[in-house]
Amino acid sequence: MAKIKIGDDFPSAKLQDIDGATVAFPAALAQAPATVVFSIAAVGDHGAGPR
C-alpha cells in the first residue's frame, strides 16, 4: 500500500545509479523543475513501466 500521497514530501534516501554514482533524495529533486520517479517491478518485467 502506497504510503505517500499528493502534497507529501518525497522520502529521504541515498541510492546508487547503475554506474555507481550516488543519488540522494530529496536533494536530487532540486536539480530539475519536475522529477518523475517510477519503480521497475521485477526481474524480466522491464517492459511494464508506463506504456
Add this chain to the structure above:
Amino acid sequence: MTAFVYESERYVPEKVQIFGISVEPAAEGRKLRERITRDCQEDRPHIALDPYPLRLLIDPEAKLIRSVGAENEGHWAGLIAAPITYVMDRAGKVRWGYVSASAADRPSPVALAKAAVAVARGEVPPADYPGKT
C-alpha cells in the same frame, strides 16, 4: 517503460528528470539501458541520447521502495517493487502520482508527460489526466 524515452521530446525541453528504481542488481539496469539505446538507435534515431533521458537507480535493500510503500514481498522472485509512478516539484513535494493495481496497470505516457510538464512549469497537473493514488 521505454515510453519515457520515446516521449522524451515532451520532457527534455522542460528539463524534467526521470529516475527508474529497481531492487535488481545494477547489471540488470545496464542491460535495460543497452536495450533502450539500441532501440532508439535502430528505430528512433531522432531521439537524442546525450544527455540520456532516463537514469536508473538500484535499491537493493528496498529502502526507498519501502518508504513509499511500494514493496511487494509476496512475489515468486522474492522482494520486488510494486509499480508506482510519482511526479515531484523542485521543492520535493509530490504533485502527481499513479499507484498501479498491477504491473500491467501503468499511466499512459501522454498523461504522465502532461502532468510532469505542468509541474515543471509550476502549474497544476491537468484534471483531464488524473493520477491514481
